[in-house]
Amino acid sequence: MRVSDDRYTRDRQRLDLALRLIRHEARTFTIRQWTGLSDDRIRKLYRSYVLDHDARRVFRHRGKSPRQAAFFFRNSELNFQSAQLASLYVMYDLLRGTDTGLEPRYRVGSLESGTLLCQAYEAYLDLHAPAGISFEHAWFLLLALARHDEVGISRCTVCGGVRLRDLLAKHKVGCGACGPVAAAPC
Numbered sequence: 001m002r003v004s005d006d007r008y009t010r011d012r013q014r015l016d017l018a019l020r021l022i023r024h025e026a027r028t029f030t031i032r033q034w035t036g037l038s039d040d041r042i043r044k045l046y047r048s049y050v051l052d053h054d055a056r057r058v059f060r061h062r063g064k065s066p067r068q069a070a071f072f073f074r075n076s077e078l079n080f081q082s083a084q085l086a087s088l089y090v091m092y093d094l095l096r097g098t099d100t101g102l103e104p105r106y107r108v109g110s111l112e113s114g115t116l117l118c119q120a121y122e123a124y125l126d127l128h129a130p131a132g133i134s135f136e137h138a139w140f141l142l143l144a145l146a147r148h149d150e151v152g153i154s155r156c157t158v159c160g161g162v163r164l165r166d167l168l169a170k171h172k173v174g175c176g177a178c179g180p181v182a183a184a185p186c
Contacts, residue, residue, distance in 0.1 A: 010111070013111050014035045014036065014037060014111060015035075015037075015045065017034060017035050017111055017114050017115060017118070018031050018034075018035045018037055018041075018042060018045055019045060019049055019050065020115075020118050021034060021035070021114070021118065021135070022042070022045065022046050022050050022058060022060075023050065023058055024118065024121060024135035025058060025059055025060070025061060025134065025135055025136075026135050026136060026139070027060075027061050027062070027063075027065055027136060028042050028043070028060075029065065030065060030135075030136065030139060033108055033109065034108065034109065034111075034113075034114040034117075035111070035114070036109060046058075046060060061136065065136045065139070065140060066134075066136050066137050066140050067140060069140075069144055069150040069151050069166065069168075070166075071137060072133075072137075072141065072151065072164055072166075073164070073166050073169075077132060078132050078133070079163075079164055081124070081128055081131075081132050081133055082133065082141060082164045083153065083161070083162050083163050083164045083175075084124065084127060084128075084162075085120070085121075085124045085133060085138055085141060086141065086145055086153050086162065086164060087153075087162050088120040088123050088124055089120055089141075089142055089145065090102075091120075092116045092117075092119060092120040092123075093105050093116065094106045094113065094116055094117060094120060094142060095142070095145055095146065101148045101152060102145050102146065102148060102152070102153065103146075104146035106142070106146075117138075117139070117142065120138075121135055121138050124138065148167070149167065150166070150167055150168055151164060151165065151166065151167060152164075152165045152167050153165065156175035156178055158175065158178040159175060159178050161175060163175040
């Protein structure tokens with residue numbers, strides 16, 4: 001029996017994705033959603049491969065995942081980073097723009113979609129040295145954009161860039177780069 005046999009490939013991909021998500025400090029529930037591994041198996045992976053073996057400290061967050069869309073609108077820098085992350089989701093084909101908004105192209109539990117989510121988040125980390133958005137917030141942003149009930153994206157009327165929109169706000173917030181000048185409806 002060789003680990004390289006085809007019948008073990010899917011299990012190996014599942015474990016690799018789980019380790020990748022652990023290193024991004026994803027919660028156990030999130031890892032379970034994407035990989036299908038049990039809570040106990042995820043904890044054992046963390047203890048065996050990450051706890052004492054990684055150069056940087058990887059924290060295990062407890063509790064519920066973030067669910068506040070207002071997080072992305074706290075300040076202009078977070079709004080700008082969120083818009084870039086949303087653009088990366090479109091580039092990595094996790095979301096697709098349609099006439100009515102964004103259409104989700106990912107499937108929770110799919111190893112391919114989970115890998116694309118990690119790749120998009122890693123590209124975001126490469127763009128921002130002190131990242132303002134955690135992996136859990138990035139996952140929530142993808143969910144919120146796909147649902148299109150709290151958060152959406154549009155094009156800035158001033159600079160033409162992508163901007164994140166709070167769909168529930170009474171007052172329009174401008175583009176992170178242009179400021180309040182771009183607050184006109186797009």
